[in-house]
Amino acid sequence: MATVTPLTVTASPLSGHLLRHRRRGRLHAKHQPQPPRRRPRTARLYCAPDGGAGEVSAPPAPPAAEEQAPQEQPHDFNLLAVNRSEFNEIIMVIDSPAARYLVLDHNKNIHSVLPKTTVWTNSYWDEFVSLPPVVPLGPVALLGLGAGTAAHLMLKFWPWLQLVGWELDPMIVELSRQFFGMSDLEKATESGGSLSVHIGDALSPSATVEGGFAGIVVDLFCDGKVIPQLQEVETWLQIAKKLMPGGRIMVNCGGADVEESLSSSWVQNPTVKALCSAFPGQLNWKRLSEKESVNYVALTGPLPGLDEWSASVPSELSTKVKQWVPCELA
Structure with a gap:
């Protein structure tokens, strides 16, 4: 049985945007000495004032009395599970009033989020909901399933979809079924859609279906x-072979490797560069806003008709799909 450890985080303008400015969101928790008479398994976390949005770390030394700001209200974070596996030395499930998070790696990267107060994540996962209207009817692959954030969203709006997901770590699948409702996704909806979960290498030649996928989310x-293989042209050519005619690939490409402004070109992102070389004249891209996650996302194939695409997606995405533009080599 997993132990629930209550954690608290002091609210700040950053605390509501854990995924902001990150390739994946990061939630940092550093140990600090516990004051006397405090419950031994309780830690107080603070949003780092200068560590970049989305990072939570131990507080700095308190300022002088005349510099102290008014105390802000805390929000509770509960540590529902901590584990490790052959593939991940740190696996944490963290709960808050607004969402539940799957946190991996020593860097405490958020790999999945399950919102409680809204359907949307306000990050790159939302973009995947726009894929079904621009691909043929057929199964859609999720390469990198995590705890099923994309699957939850896609089946919410397209309940007839046949999703096929690959996750390398069986421990993550186990925790996702226990804490993130993945078991419910594996049951058929009233419209016949469902998620089929496969444990294994998403880039393996066996990660395919007969007849090919209508769409592939990477x-x-x-x-x-982003794993190094996705910066290689050959990897994308092999993934494309798993598509049916007219199928498309949609990719979370992460952020840029160097500091840049929001108006900078995609050329700083090695995954987008590899995609553009693999699919010359057949790649589109956009960069998410600062309020979302500042990630690049890419879509293979010709640029869809934006007005028609906009009209076919949930209203929350109708403006966002019009931000896609063709990607052309300089």
């Missing part, structure tokens, strides 16, 4: 970075 990270 969201593969390790230690907070």
